Amino acid sequence: MANRETLLKTQQVATALGVGVSTIKRWVDAGELKATRTVGKHRLISLSEALRFAGKAGHSTAALELLGLELANPILGMPHIDQDLCDRLVEALRQGRSTDARQLIHQGYIAGEGAVGLSDNLIRPVMEQIGHGWMMGSLDVFQEHEATQVLISTITELIIQVTKTQLDRNCLAIGAAPEGDHYSLAGLLGQLVLCEQGWEVRNLGSNLPLRSLALAVEEYRPRMVFLSVSYITDTDSFITEYGLFYEVASRMDVAVMLGGRALWSDLRTKLVYASFGDRMAHLAEFARRLLPSSASPRVASQSSAI
Amino acid sequence: MANRETLLKTQQVATALGVGVSTIKRWVDAGELKATRTVGKHRLISLSEALRFAGKAGHSTAALELLGLELANPILGMPHIDQDLCDRLVEALRQGRSTDARQLIHQGYIAGEGAVGLSDNLIRPVMEQIGHGWMMGSLDVFQEHEATQVLISTITELIIQVTKTQLDRNCLAIGAAPEGDHYSLAGLLGQLVLCEQGWEVRNLGSNLPLRSLALAVEEYRPRMVFLSVSYITDTDSFITEYGLFYEVASRMDVAVMLGGRALWSDLRTKLVYASFGDRMAHLAEFARRLLPSSASPRVASQSSAI
DNA sequence: TATTAAAACGTCCAAACCGACCACACGAGT
DNA sequence: ACTCGTGTGGTCGGTTTGGACGTTTTAATA
Numbered sequence: 001m002a003n004r005e006t007l008l009k010t011q012q013v014a015t016a017l018g019v020g021v022s023t024i025k026r027w028v029d030a031g032e033l034k035a036t037r038t039v040g041k042h043r044l045i046s047l048s049e050a051l052r053f054a055g056k057a058g059h060s061t062a063a064l065e066l067l068g069l070e071l072a073n074p075i076l077g078m079p080h081i082d083q084d085l086c087d088r089l090v091e092a093l094r095q096g097r098s099t100d101a102r103q104l105i106h107q108g109y110i111a112g113e114g115a116v117g118l119s120d121n122l123i124r125p126v127m128e129q130i131g132h133g134w135m136m137g138s139l140d141v142f143q144e145h146e147a148t149q150v151l152i153s154t155i156t157e158l159i160i161q162v163t164k165t166q167l168d169r170n171c172l173a174i175g176a177a178p179e180g181d182h183y184s185l186a187g188l189l190g191q192l193v194l195c196e197q198g199w200e201v202r203n204l205g206s207n208l209p210l211r212s213l214a215l216a217v218e219e220y221r222p223r224m225v226f227l228s229v230s231y232i233t234d235t236d237s238f239i240t241e242y243g244l245f246y247e248v249a250s251r252m253d254v255a256v257m258l259g260g261r262a263l264w265s266d267l268r269t270k271l272v273y274a275s276f277g278d279r280m281a282h283l284a285e286f287a288r289r290l291l292p293s294s295a296s297p298r299v300a301s302q303s304s305a306i
Numbered sequence: 307m308a309n310r311e312t313l314l315k316t317q318q319v320a321t322a323l324g325v326g327v328s329t330i331k332r333w334v335d336a337g338e339l340k341a342t343r344t345v346g347k348h349r350l351i352s353l354s355e356a357l358r359f360a361g362k363a364g365h366s367t368a369a370l371e372l373l374g375l376e377l378a379n380p381i382l383g384m385p386h387i388d389q390d391l392c393d394r395l396v397e398a399l400r401q402g403r404s405t406d407a408r409q410l411i412h413q414g415y416i417a418g419e420g421a422v423g424l425s426d427n428l429i430r431p432v433m434e435q436i437g438h439g440w441m442m443g444s445l446d447v448f449q450e451h452e453a454t455q456v457l458i459s460t461i462t463e464l465i466i467q468v469t470k471t472q473l474d475r476n477c478l479a480i481g482a483a484p485e486g487d488h489y490s491l492a493g494l495l496g497q498l499v500l501c502e503q504g505w506e507v508r509n510l511g512s513n514l515p516l517r518s519l520a521l522a523v524e525e526y527r528p529r530m531v532f533l534s535v536s537y538i539t540d541t542d543s544f545i546t547e548y549g550l551f552y553e554v555a556s557r558m559d560v561a562v563m564l565g566g567r568a569l570w571s572d573l574r575t576k577l578v579y580a581s582f583g584d585r586m587a588h589l590a591e592f593a594r595r596l597l598p599s600s601a602s603p604r605v606a607s608q609s610s611a612i
Numbered sequence: 613t614a615t616t617a618a619a620a621c622g623t624c625c626a627a628a629c630c631g632a633c634c635a636c637a638c639g640a641g642t
Numbered sequence: 643a644c645t646c647g648t649g650t651g652g653t654c655g656g657t658t659t660g661g662a663c664g665t666t667t668t669a670a671t672a
Contacts, residue, residue: 018313020660141518212447
């Protein structure tokens with residue numbers, strides 16, 4: 001499985017579920033909540049398992065609210081991101097039913113087992129479809145704007161909730177989009193992905209001159225910078241500005257991750273960077289390698305309940 | 307750092323609402339008060355659900371006790387928006403301490419007794435101060451960007467929280483900023499103010515062509531439109547476009563509220579509108595007059611905790 | 613590699629919650 | 643007044659929870 005699981009500790013799960021740590025330990029021991037153990041007997045619960053447990057019909061939907069997820073009527077027979085979910089989200093956004101859209105996104109967060117699946121399998125195709133509808137004239141600008149607004153607010157909500165359960169944020173990452181690019185959704189999704197991995201993220205938003213980003217790098221000395229480029233005003237000046245920025249980043253030993261649909265492959269050949277990715281999975285994988293070795297704690301054996 | 311998703315036990319809710327524990331259990335079992343269950347069948351009631359129920363059932367004073375129950379935990383000085391609070395928020399934003407900034411804003415929301423006070427007495431002066439620092443060169447662009455980003459996410463959080471407790475949203479309002487204006491904070495604050503009054507708000511975001519806004523008005527038939535104008539690319543074309551938009555709005559009998567620092571008084575003489583305001587208090591007052599009969603016994607603040 | 617602070621472990625127990633049952637208060641209708 | 647029907651608050655035995663305790667593991671130092 002390419003998608004390695006984020007592992008949570010008992011304290012994190014307890015906070016997320018709104019119960020005490022002892023209770024989590026008891027539930028794990030009773031087999032209600034599956035967990036692996038480190039060699040030193042510490043319990044590790046995968047994010048997907050926590051979400052599965054949270055959404056389990058008969059037991060407790062409490063957790064969902066705490067993860068920022070609301071399932072008034074938790075249908076979720078088998079949570080999985082599919083075409084149907086995409087279609088329903090597109091339709092909800094088209095009609096501006098923001099509450100429904102929020103619920104569908106939360107559902108996608110569970111089904112996609114985290115931020116990466118949500119971004120790559122739900123948000124991206126949905127926005128492509130909406131963008132397509134806009135091109136074709138079947139959607140108006142204001143519908144695309146409203147959809148973006150709903151997505152931004154929901155992703156922001158997820159970020160806040162995830163941040164709350166990630167207690168120890170060690171590594172610092174900076175996210176931004178360059179001057180002239182006013183698309184902030186990609187930056188938010190990147191922030192969500194990294195927050196979920198335990199990064200501390202400073203999102204500088206969109207439309208940021210690269211020379212100011214260079215200053216930020218010098219000021220904050222982050223471990224990495226992720227730059228989402230959805231639109232470029234002037235290619236030549238972008239290359240120049242980026243070159244100056246990368247010089248600083250390189251000097252400060254900062255990893256630079258590029259992304260965005262404006263960076264065509266022939267343009268990329270003129271840029272220097274640590275990695276490029278047009279999927280959040282790429283960002284996640286790149287970021288994981290940068291984390292201290294701790295990212296993959298040694299697990300001993302599978303849980304032996306009862 | 308408890309928030310609105312804090313889960314309450316039956317005893318807590320019973321005490322706050324001034325009824326017996328058995329009654330709470332019965333209400334939950336009857337479905338009148340939504341609750342989740344732990345694995346061990348213990349009922350957990352989210353604070354937002356408790357507040358909603360309290361308001362619906364007429365226990366208006368009880369809601370305050372619920373909040374008091376929240377505010378008792380975190381240490382809080384006297385809630386009041388003053389120069390000190392502004393200074394501390396500016397400093398937190400300057401240094402990018404987003405967690406502290408969020409706390410201060412929440413505190414300002416309580417202290418300012420709602421969205422209007424928060425907007426006019428805290429956010430506005432703070433952003434002016436930051437903008438000033440940027441002009442003077444003591445702040446860089448990225449700091450202003452980061453500050454804006456933190457404010458956006460926090461205001462978004464507040465909007466979601468307020469929306470959760472306001473279930474019966476009757477009147478529809480549309481908010482937007484015109485093409486070329488990428489400043490979205492004002493629109494968010496407006497959304498927060500109106501949500502607090504019980505409006506249903508569709509925020510179409512910034513950079514929206516006015517002709518598309520006209521389409522949205524025809525599609526949604528709102529009671530009012532609030533347009534925040536912080537930047538105008540071309541004054542003449544703006545006047546033209548706005549004229550076309552207002553024609554539609556007028557035909558649909560939609561009240562148009564204008565705001566924003568780009569609308570100087572000599573420009574305003576060339577525009578037709580229902581009202582202009584450069585403070586959220588103006589928007590709030592204007593909107594209140596538009597609401598149905600409701601004498602709107604507004605609770606002082608649907609405050610959230612820190 | 614050795615050291616150290618923070619966090620998780622297992623165990624135990626008081627406090628709180630569960631469901632079921634009962635006593636009481638209140639209003640409406642033969 | 644009497645008797646329902648209904649909604650409330652309280653009690654009881656059994657179960658679940660959450661915090662305290664000293665010990666062990668982890669992760670980030672030096």
